[in-house]
Amino acid sequence: MAELGPVLEVFLGGLMSGVLYALVALGFVLIFKASGVFNFAQGAMVLFAALSLVRLSEWLPFGVAVLLTIAIMIALAWAVERLVLRPLVGQHGLILFMATIGVTFFLDGFGQTIWGSNVYQLDLGIPASPWFLFENLFPGGILVSPIDVFAAVIAGTLVVALSIFFHSTKIGRALRAVADDHQAAQSVGIPLNQIWLIVWSTAGIVALVAGMAWGTKLGVQFSLSLIALKALPVLILGGLTSIPGAIIGGLIIGAGEKLAEFYIGPLIGGGIEYWFAYVLALAVLLVRPQGLFGEKIIERV
Amino acid sequence: MIYRETGQFRTSYAEDQAIFRLREDRIGIIVILAIAWVGIPLVADEYLLRAILIPFLILSVAAIGLNLLLGYCGQISLGTGAFMAVGAYAAYNLALRLPEIPLLIDFLLAGLIAAGIGIVFGLPSLRIKGLYLAVATLALQFFADWAFLRVHWFTNYTPSGSVTAPPLDIFGWLVDTPLEKYWLCLAFACATALFAKNLVRSRIGRSWMAIRDMDIAAEIIGIRPMHAKLSAFAVSSFIAGLAGVLWAFVHLGSWEPLAFSIDMSFRLLFMVIIGGMGSILGSFLGAAFITILPIFLNQVPAMVGIQLSTAMVSHLEFMIFGTLIVLFLIWEPHGLARLWQIGKEKMRLWPFPY
Numbered sequence: 001m002a003e004l005g006p007v008l009e010v011f012l013g014g015l016m017s018g019v020l021y022a023l024v025a026l027g028f029v030l031i032f033k034a035s036g037v038f039n040f041a042q043g044a045m046v047l048f049a050a051l052s053l054v055r056l057s058e059w060l061p062f063g064v065a066v067l068l069t070i071a072i073m074i075a076l077a078w079a080v081e082r083l084v085l086r087p088l089v090g091q092h093g094l095i096l097f098m099a100t101i102g103v104t105f106f107l108d109g110f111g112q113t114i115w116g117s118n119v120y121q122l123d124l125g126i127p128a129s130p131w132f133l134f135e136n137l138f139p140g141g142i143l144v145s146p147i148d149v150f151a152a153v154i155a156g157t158l159v160v161a162l163s164i165f166f167h168s169t170k171i172g173r174a175l176r177a178v179a180d181d182h183q184a185a186q187s188v189g190i191p192l193n194q195i196w197l198i199v200w201s202t203a204g205i206v207a208l209v210a211g212m213a214w215g216t217k218l219g220v221q222f223s224l225s226l227i228a229l230k231a232l233p234v235l236i237l238g239g240l241t242s243i244p245g246a247i248i249g250g251l252i253i254g255a256g257e258k259l260a261e262f263y264i265g266p267l268i269g270g271g272i273e274y275w276f277a278y279v280l281a282l283a284v285l286l287v288r289p290q291g292l293f294g295e296k297i298i299e300r301v
Numbered sequence: 302m303i304y305r306e307t308g309q310f311r312t313s314y315a316e317d318q319a320i321f322r323l324r325e326d327r328i329g330i331i332v333i334l335a336i337a338w339v340g341i342p343l344v345a346d347e348y349l350l351r352a353i354l355i356p357f358l359i360l361s362v363a364a365i366g367l368n369l370l371l372g373y374c375g376q377i378s379l380g381t382g383a384f385m386a387v388g389a390y391a392a393y394n395l396a397l398r399l400p401e402i403p404l405l406i407d408f409l410l411a412g413l414i415a416a417g418i419g420i421v422f423g424l425p426s427l428r429i430k431g432l433y434l435a436v437a438t439l440a441l442q443f444f445a446d447w448a449f450l451r452v453h454w455f456t457n458y459t460p461s462g463s464v465t466a467p468p469l470d471i472f473g474w475l476v477d478t479p480l481e482k483y484w485l486c487l488a489f490a491c492a493t494a495l496f497a498k499n500l501v502r503s504r505i506g507r508s509w510m511a512i513r514d515m516d517i518a519a520e521i522i523g524i525r526p527m528h529a530k531l532s533a534f535a536v537s538s539f540i541a542g543l544a545g546v547l548w549a550f551v552h553l554g555s556w557e558p559l560a561f562s563i564d565m566s567f568r569l570l571f572m573v574i575i576g577g578m579g580s581i582l583g584s585f586l587g588a589a590f591i592t593i594l595p596i597f598l599n600q601v602p603a604m605v606g607i608q609l610s611t612a613m614v615s616h617l618e619f620m621i622f623g624t625l626i627v628l629f630l631i632w633e634p635h636g637l638a639r640l641w642q643i644g645k646e647k648m649r650l651w652p653f654p655y
Contacts, residue, residue: 038432083627084627084631087631088630088631091630093431093432094375094377094431094432095630095634097377097431097432097435098377098570098574098626098630099626099627099630099631101567101570101626102622102623102624102625102626102627102630103623103627104623105567105619105620105622105623105626106619106620106622106623106624106627107623108616108619108623109615109616109617109618109619109620109621109623110616110619110620112612112616112619113613113616113617113620117612117616229439229443229563232436232439233436233440235436236433236436240432268451268452271447271450271451272447274443274446274447275440275443275444275446275447278436278439278440278443278444279440279444281436281440282425282436282437282440285425285428285429285433285436285437286425286428289428289429289433
């Protein structure tokens with residue numbers, strides 16, 4: 001039993017950080033599902049939202065700052081829709097993807113220009129000291145960070161809410177129609193521009209939540225933008241179009257990379273967390289190109 | 302008026318298949334080559350050679366490599382930096398462990414090793430495409446970053462992880478002054494451009510373009526997707542590997558794994574998008590643009606009297622790159638090369654617009 005304690009701790013820690021990846025991946029899935037755009041800028045949006053929140057809450061009450069940040073994210077969604085997506089309607093997916101890389105760079109630069117590029121502390125009032133669980137079962141107990149638990153609860157709520165939204169509301173159905181075919185959706189009377197505005201705003205709010213969770217954990221700084229790169233394999237693993245897939249993919253990758261680091265890491269020099277997720281995702285891609293939960297890609301000529 | 306094909310008849314197949322079919326184009330390229338080989342060395346000082354021209358030439362080579370893959374074969378790669386790293390470390394280890402091989406042969410072998418890695422990581426492209434492939438190539442980027450940082454055999458167990466290239470001895474010619482380095486890079490750039498230009502005009506280049514335009518249709522008319530895609534990956538990573546060797550051996554001299562991080566991959570992607578996807582000339586234009594812009598941003602505000610902090614300059618650079626990428630994708634998906642093309646069309650009629 002002495003061995004099981006640390007392993008369980010690593011496993012739980014992995015699951016929790018997996019939830020955090022999933023929060024970022026969720027934003028990707030939302031936009032991909034509803035507009036067929038693979039939004040590389042999600043990580044930059046996380047950074048931008050977190051930076052705005054931190055700097056605004058320096059001289060405004062926290063609640064007001066949150067509302068104001070949400071307003072900023074909606075404005076941003078509007079700008080992206082208007083200036084980037086609308087001129088590129090009907091273009092090849094790869095072109096849209098590269099355009100979002102452009103948006104990423106712009107947002108990274110813009111956010112740091114107006115909000116500054118230091119490391120800012122974000123305090124949500126969650127106790128920082130870890131909790132110890134099962135102290136009677138294992139010597140020393142299992143260490144769990146309250147921030148991670150908070151993030152997990154938030155992520156769970158978001159997934160349930162978004163799933164219901166996509167499956168049972170009129171807007172949700174319109175979103176799925178747009179994802180299938182821009183032009184066909186437009187021709188049956190779905191207002192493409194409004195739909196995109198809604199979905200990018202939602203993704204912006206998800207980015208804000210992810211930014212709050214990550215920002216409390218790591219401090220708000222430029223490296224937040226890079227977690228998007230960590231979320232990509234989560235996305236591939238779970239499937240690009242599945243909201244629950246994002247969460248399950250996140251859990252698998254989070255736990256997998258921590259366990260791999262724990263068991264295999266010492267053998268080959270450590271730091272395999274850096275690429276483990278990608279190699280896992282690549283292996284899944286070769287067997288199941290659509291990911292674990294994605295819709296099968298059918299190509300018609 | 303000046304630039305016009307009237308009266309130039311092509312009377313043989315060889316003339317019809319020439320790269321530069323117009324007399325004006327031939328004169329133009331000779332002038333450009335003369336300036337590059339003779340003119341610039343006469344006037345350029347060390348700063349210009351070291352900080353601008355050498356990086357520009359090497360990045361042009363790398364951009365040609367990526368352009369063959371992305372612009373001609375339509376396979377996106379976010380791992381060009383990793384291919385460059387493979388080339389650089391392969392050449393370093395070959396020079397270190399097999400000193401009897403001449404350095405130039407090392408360079409080519411390093412390119413071949415990069416091509417081998419390119420084929421392995423191109424394999425997923427047979428099953429997956431587009432965005433998924435982008436992730437697969439990112440996997441290579443992260444794996445390479447890690448391998449060259451953590452597997453100390455590659456860096457010959459140096460404690461800091463950074464390695465130093467041996468002196469550049471090309472068959473007895475010791476390349477050590479900036480000017481000689483410039484000539485070496487120029488030679489590589491010219492050779493690569495010629496090779497790439499001829500490749501894309503040949504059967505294999507045409508099969509890449511068919512795959513890019515519509516892979517299923519290409520397969521139906523008898524192009525084997527496996528051959529086309531893997532050969533594109535192989536050639537592209539060979540050239541990228543070669544560029545990596547030059548970047549490490551000629552430009553940097555001593556380097557650490559971070560020199561070939563994901564930033565490099567993105568930078569090359571931008572060069573290809575801004576310069577022009579599917580154009581050899583575009584690779585040069587894009588490389589020139591991306592090399593010069595940061596220097597421009599560093600110096601011009603200071604000249605006009607505005608003091609910008611270094612952080613500010615780098616943020617500005619980010620914003621400008623991002624904006625340009627979006628603008629080019631919207632207005633001119635074929636990049637600067639297409640603008641040049643339009644300019645040429647205009648010149649045919651000028652000054653009589655009829």
